[in-house]
Amino acid sequence: MLKALSRPAVRLVEKYLPDPYIFVLLLTVIAAAAAIAVERQTPLAVLRFWGDGFWNLLTFSMQMLLVLVTGFMLASSPPVSRLLQKLAGLANNAGAAILLVTLVSLAASWINWGFGLVVGALFAKELARQVRVDYRLLVASAYSGFVVWHGGLAGSIPLTIATEGHFTVEQIGVIGTGETIFSLFNIAIVLCLFVAVPLVNRMMLPDEKDSVYIDPKLLGETETQRPRITRPAERLENSMTLAWLVGIPGLLFLFDHFVLRGGGLNLNVVNFLFLFLAIVLHRTPQSLLNSLHEAIKGGAGIVIQFPFYAGIMAIMVQSGLAETLSGALISFATETTLPFWSFISAGIVNIFVPSGGGQWAVQAPVMLPAAQALGVDIPRVAMAVAWGDAWTNLLQPFWALPVLGIAGLKAKDIMGFCLIQLLITGIIIAVGLTWF
Numbered sequence: 119m120l121k122a123l124s125r126p127a128v129r130l131v132e133k134y135l136p137d138p139y140i141f142v143l144l145l146t147v148i149a150a151a152a153a154i155a156v157e158r159q160t161p162l163a164v165l166r167f168w169g170d171g172f173w174n175l176l177t178f179s180m181q182m183l184l185v186l187v188t189g190f191m192l193a194s195s196p197p198v199s200r201l202l203q204k205l206a207g208l209a210n211n212a213g214a215a216i217l218l219v220t221l222v223s224l225a226a227s228w229i230n231w232g233f234g235l236v237v238g239a240l241f242a243k244e245l246a247r248q249v250r251v252d253y254r255l256l257v258a259s260a261y262s263g264f265v266v267w268h269g270g271l272a273g274s275i276p277l278t279i280a281t282e283g284h285f286t287v288e289q290i291g292v293i294g295t296g297e298t299i300f301s302l303f304n305i306a307i308v309l310c311l312f313v314a315v316p317l318v319n320r321m322m323l324p325d326e327k328d329s330v331y332i333d334p335k336l337l338g339e340t341e342t343q344r345p346r347i348t349r350p351a352e353r354l355e356n357s358m359t360l361a362w363l364v365g366i367p368g369l370l371f372l373f374d375h376f377v378l379r380g381g382g383l384n385l386n387v388v389n390f391l392f393l394f395l396a397i398v399l400h401r402t403p404q405s406l407l408n409s410l411h412e413a414i415k416g417g418a419g420i421v422i423q424f425p426f427y428a429g430i431m432a433i434m435v436q437s438g439l440a441e442t443l444s445g446a447l448i449s450f451a452t453e454t455t456l457p458f459w460s461f462i463s464a465g466i467v468n469i470f471v472p473s474g475g476g477q478w479a480v481q482a483p484v485m486l487p488a489a490q491a492l493g494v495d496i497p498r499v500a501m502a503v504a505w506g507d508a509w510t511n512l513l514q515p516f517w518a519l520p521v522l523g524i525a526g527l528k529a530k531d532i533m534g535f536c537l538i539q540l541l542i543t544g545i546i547i548a549v550g551l552t553w554f
Contacts, residue, residue: 119321120318120321120322120538121321121322121323121324121325123538124322124324124534124535124538125324125328127534127535127537127538128254128534128535129534130534130537131530131533131534131537132530132531132534135529135530135533136530137528137529137530138419138423138515138516138518138519138522138529139419139422139423141515141529142423142426142427142430143426145426145430145469145470146168146426146429146430146433149430149433149434149439149470150164150168150433152439153167153433153434153437153439156439156442157437157438157439157442159437163437164433164437167429167432167433167436167437168429168430168432168433169429170432171428171429171431171432171433171436172425172426172428172429172432173425173428174428174431174432175424175425175427175428175431176425178424178473179420179421179424179425181232181386181389182232182420182424182519182520183417183420183421184389184392184393185232185235185236185388185389185392185520186236186413186416186417186420186520186523186524187410187413187414187417188389188392188393188396189235189236189237189239189240189392189520189524190236190240190409190412190413190416190524191392191393191396191400191406191409191410191413192392192393192395192396192399193236193240193244194409194412194413195395195396195399195400195405195409196399196400196401197399198399199244202240202241202244203244203247203248205218205222205241205244206218206241206244206245206247206248206249207248209245209248209249210249211249212249212250212251212252212323213320213323214249215245215249215251215256216251216255216256216259216316216319216320216323217316217317217319217320218245219238219241219242219245219256219259219260220259220260220262220263220315220316220319221263221312221316222237222238222241222260222263223237223238223241223259223260223261223262223263223264224263224266224311224312224315224316225263226238226263227263227264227265227266227267227270228266228267228269228270228271228308229270229271229272230267230270230271230272230388231264231267231268231270231272232272232388232389233388234263234264234267235261235264235517235520235521236392236520236524238260238261238263238264238521239257239260239261239520239521239524239525240524241260242256242257242259242260242525243337243524243525246332246334246337247334247337248334250331251323251329251331252323252324252328252329252330252331253330253331253332253525253527254330254527254531254532254535255319255322255323255324255532255535257521257522257525257527257531257532258319258531258532258533258534258535258536258539259316259319259535260521260525261512261518261521261532261536262315262319262512262535262536262539263315264508264511264517265311265315265508265509265511265512265539265543266308266311266312266508267508268504268505268507268508269299269304269307269308269501269504269505269508270299270308271299272384273298273299273504274478274504275298275477275478275500275501275503275504275507276293276295276298276299276497276500276501276504277295278478279292279293279298279497279500280292280293280294280295280298285479285482286482286486289486289490290486290496293496293497293500297497298497298500298501298504301497301498301501302554303498303501303550303551303554304501304550306550306554307505307546307547307550307551307554310546310550311543311546311547314542314543314546315539315543318538318539318542319535319539322535322538330531336526337526352404354403355402355403355404355407356402356403356404356405357402357403358401358402360403361397361398361400361401361402361403361406362398362401364397365394365397365398366398368390368393368394368397369394369395369398371390371394372387372390372391372394375387396409413524415523416520416522416523416524416526417523418523419519419522419523420519420520420523423516423519427472427516430470430471431470431471431473434467434470434471434480435471435479435480440467440470440471440477440480440481441480441481441483441484443463443466443467444463444464444467444480444481444484444485445484447459447462447463447466448460448463448484448485448488451488451492452492453492453493453494454552455552456488456489456492456494456499456502457494457498457499457502457551457552458502458548458551458552460481460485460499460502460503460506461502461503461505461506461509461547461548461551462506462548463481463503463506464477464481464502464503464504464505464506464507464509465506465507465509465510465544466506466510467480467481467506467507468506468507468509468510468511468514469510469513469514472511472514472516472517477503477507478500478503478504481503482503485499485500485503486499498551501551502551505547505551509540509543509544509547510540512536512537512539512540512543513533513536513537513540515529515533518532518533
């Protein structure tokens with residue numbers, strides 16, 4: 119049944135979903151028009167919101183570009199390449215490859231979202247080298263595991279409200295992760311998704327005649343060959359000693375961060391880890407640079423599109439449009455249905471504000487008073503917003519850009535499969551938030 123449903127969904131998306139750059143331009147126009155029509159903002163005011171906010175994600179844009187680049191460099195190092203090859207060898211047919219890449223992506227995304235994006239995409243490429251499988255579905259399966267990130271260890275909303283001095287602390291106090299990430303209802307949702315998402319992906323596997331395969335030769339070599347040294351400068355470029363003099367202190371810093379100071383994972387730490395492991399495991403600067411040149415090709419979408427999303431977010435937040443949208447969707451909620459409508463509203467807002475932390479800043483002033491007035495459990499409402507933010511990433515190509523860059527595909531290639539996952543995971547999450 120799902121195979122039959124996925125075929126028209128894939129054709130529909132391939133036909134009508136534009137390139138993510140066109141998508142972000144359309145969202146910009148829609149957000150600006152809505153701010154003028156709904157919020158009665160003047161065109162000049164909206165223009166200023168957009169222009170002033172256009173560069174607000176520069177740090178984040180660089181972080182995301184480094185997620186792609188450092189993850190690629192790490193995975194292309196000889197030891198990691200061999201490990202991925204061995205793991206991929208566990209899959210002896212197309213169905214097993216789909217199940218395996220989904221489970222790996224789910225587990226990695228639950229640990230850390232940046233880690234999950236990179237590991238899933240790189241593992242999909244390695245599987246494609248060894249198993250004849252529809253490459254579109256394989257990469258879509260790797261990306262679909264990302265849906266659990268906000269219910270995992272790096273979920274920005276539950277971690278925000280668990281931090282002393284967060285911006286709503288006077289209203290709700292500090293709420294520990296035992297009531298959010300490790301609550302019974304959240305664990306139940308995560309476990310259900312760990313079962314359902316791989317099975318749904320497997321059931322969407324196209325027949326031979328409908329499948330799209332990729333020539334493994336187009337995916338590049340899995341290892342970088344050590345070049346022959348013909349000039350003195352190449353001795354430095356191929357010096358293992360020089361690479362390790364810098365790489366090993368980087369790993370010692372991480373030991374200090376995690377073990378001696380008890381630090382946790384965040385995007386900067388993940389990138390630092392990927393980079394210095396890559397420096398050590400590539401063994402020579404030249405090997406690392408060869409991998410870098412290959413990795414950077416997939417980063418164009420991040421560089422050009424993320425500033426536009428920053429501008430959209432600025433319009434949505436500063437015009438009051440995001441708050442109005444959230445308020446309208448929960449205005450008819452009851453004590454029982456508030457988590458559901460919080461989830462739905464967060465999913466819609468996420469299309470325009472694809473940032474968990476930024477979305478909570480917008481929606482918390484609306485959701486928290488409603489929850490308190492209706493007597494609804496605050497942690498459940500917070501997690502409803504978190505899950506809504508994660509859920510519509512299956513539709514919004516913002517977070518798929520690093521995956522697509524690594525895999526060498528376009529959004530239209532995978533979003534048809536993700537659309538089916540959007541419907542099924544939406545039901546699972548909504549039921550979990552409402553009834554568990």
